[in-house]
Amino acid sequence: MMAPLFASIFLILVPLFLIRKPVVYLYYVFIVGLVPMSWLGSVPTPVGSLTVSAIKLLGIIIASMAGLGKRRLMIIIIRLFPFFLFFFIATISIAWSPSLSMGIRMLLKLMAPLSFGFYVAVNFEKIGERQLLKSIVISGVLSIVAALICTGGGFTKSHFGLAGSSRAVFSSHLTVVVSVMAAYAVVFRKMKFFAGTGLVSLAILMAFTRITILGMFASISLILFIRLKGMARFVFPVVCGTGVVILFFSVGAYKERMFLHKSDSISIHSLIENPGEVIESVSGSGRFAAWNRALKKLFLPRPVIGSGLGAAQFYFYGSGKRTHFGVIHSEYIRLACDTGVIGLISYVFSWAYVFVRLVFIRPKDPYQTTLITAAIGASFSYLIFLTTDNGLDYASQFGNFVYALVSASLISVVFHKRYKKSTRA
Numbered sequence: 055m056m057a058p059l060f061a062s063i064f065l066i067l068v069p070l071f072l073i074r075k076p077v078v079y080l081y082y083v084f085i086v087g088l089v090p091m092s093w094l095g096s097v098p099t100p101v102g103s104l105t106v107s108a109i110k111l112l113g114i115i116i117a118s119m120a121g122l123g124k125r126r127l128m129i130i131i132i133r134l135f136p137f138f139l140f141f142f143i144a145t146i147s148i149a150w151s152p153s154l155s156m157g158i159r160m161l162l163k164l165m166a167p168l169s170f171g172f173y174v175a176v177n178f179e180k181i182g183e184r185q186l187l188k189s190i191v192i193s194g195v196l197s198i199v200a201a202l203i204c205t206g207g208g209f210t211k212s213h214f215g216l217a218g219s220s221r222a223v224f225s226s227h228l229t230v231v232v233s234v235m236a237a238y239a240v241v242f243r244k245m246k247f248f249a250g251t252g253l254v255s256l257a258i259l260m261a262f263t264r265i266t267i268l269g270m271f272a273s274i275s276l277i278l279f280i281r282l283k284g285m286a287r288f289v290f291p292v293v294c295g296t297g298v299v300i301l302f303f304s305v306g307a308y309k310e311r312m313f314l315h316k317s318d319s320i321s322i323h324s325l326i327e328n329p330g331e332v333i334e335s336v337s338g339s340g341r342f343a344a345w346n347r348a349l350k351k352l353f354l355p356r357p358v359i360g361s362g363l364g365a366a367q368f369y370f371y372g373s374g375k376r377t378h379f380g381v382i383h384s385e386y387i388r389l390a391c392d393t394g395v396i397g398l399i400s401y402v403f404s405w406a407y408v409f410v411r412l413v414f415i416r417p418k419d420p421y422q423t424t425l426i427t428a429a430i431g432a433s434f435s436y437l438i439f440l441t442t443d444n445g446l447d448y449a450s451q452f453g454n455f456v457y458a459l460v461s462a463s464l465i466s467v468v469f470h471k472r473y474k475k476s477t478r479a
Contacts, residue, residue, distance in 0.1 A: 058094045061106050065113040073121030076177035077185055083114055083170055084193045087450030090218035102155025111166040111449055118173035130175040133464040136404035137168060143397045144363050151362025160364040163449045171457030175465040183421040186462055187234055190455060194231030198257050214260040222443055223451050225261035228254055229269045230455040233431035236274045237424045240281040265442045269435035271298045277431040313337055341383045348382055352391035360394035385440035405437060412463055422466050429459035
């Protein structure tokens with residue numbers, strides 16, 4: 055009982071002491087965020103039990119908001135304004151949620167990455183593109199080294215990753231790292247960055263999670279498409295797409311992971327001849343049944359406003375043993391169940407709005423180009439990941455990194471304009 059309490063006090067107070075040093079706070083959020091804390095259990099609160107992981111997010115929210123100040127705050131709010139409509143809808147929906155504690159936990163998962171992104175944007179002048187990109191690369195190196203130790207030491211026997219953490223959590227973080235490395239590679243054209251991209255990609259492949267592998271290939275393909283010129287921008291993404299097909303239709307272990315007992319009858323030839331049958335043969339690992347059940351129980355009764363934030367989590371956690379489903383495994387379906395069509399549309403529109411703004415930014419120097427390119431690739435893989443996994447649950451390991459890149463990219467335009475004016479003066 056005392057361990058969760060002391061850990062919670064640490065996770066609330068320490069960030070508050072670090073916010074005056076943005077670079078130190080940046081490393082704290084990134085590195086501590088990767089440390090699994092589910093084993094510490096929960097702490098009783100007036101609104102129900104909250105896990106130590108949820109309290110970690112609360113600490114990030116409090117510290118990030120406390121460190122905002124007024125500089126550039128309105129600028130970044132304007133650039134991310136659609137998210138405020140979504141958060142308003144999500145917060146209001148707690149009123150009809152079947153579980154207040156689950157609703158608050160879900161709200162923390164949504165708020166922590168955005169508040170941290172605000173902090174990074176407001177303190178961007180002190181952090182800068184290089185330090186932000188460097189910190190993400192370092193987090194990836196530490197994560198891979200820790201995974202090698204855990205796997206080599208026998209702490210993770212079933213997969214390549216971190217002890218106390220799933221392969222999906224581990225590899226989702228690495229999709230952000232590979233986006234940064236690929237962005238460095240296409241901008242600076244140095245062998246060390248191409249090698250780094252390859253090594254991180256290999257770690258993702260070793261983690262053996264389908265959606266992160268797809269996210270990795272999609273991120274790299276998009277980065278190559280938007281930054282290369284001529285025929286190369288088409289050729290290399292096609293090569294990446296071909297690689298995905300070959301991997302899941304020809305390589306034994308990955309093919310079995312994708313199609314399970316039907317893998318023997320699946321081939322590239324069958325994909326060409328009867329794509330519909332191949333798609334039906336894809337193994338959902340229980341996801342399709344879970345989605346169908348969630349939509350019937352939580353979405354259809356209230357399709358417009360949903361069953362309340364945290365409803366899906368409460369339903370699946372509460373009936374997990376009886377239904378064999380522990381989580382919903384699709385954030386778009388979870389948002390539809392929790393916040394209805396209104397909430398889902400506002401969330402998708404928010405990301406579409408931000409994505410368009412990122413694509414049309416004209417960078418002023420190589421490091422800003424790298425930052426924006428990494429943000430586009432990472433956010434693209436993030437949105438793909440949300441399709442079949444619990445990406446919102448991975449706020450510390452995934453969301454914080456993506457929102458930091460996106461917010462920094464959007465504010466970098468203002469920073470470079472002001473810098474250009476000051477040098478001219």
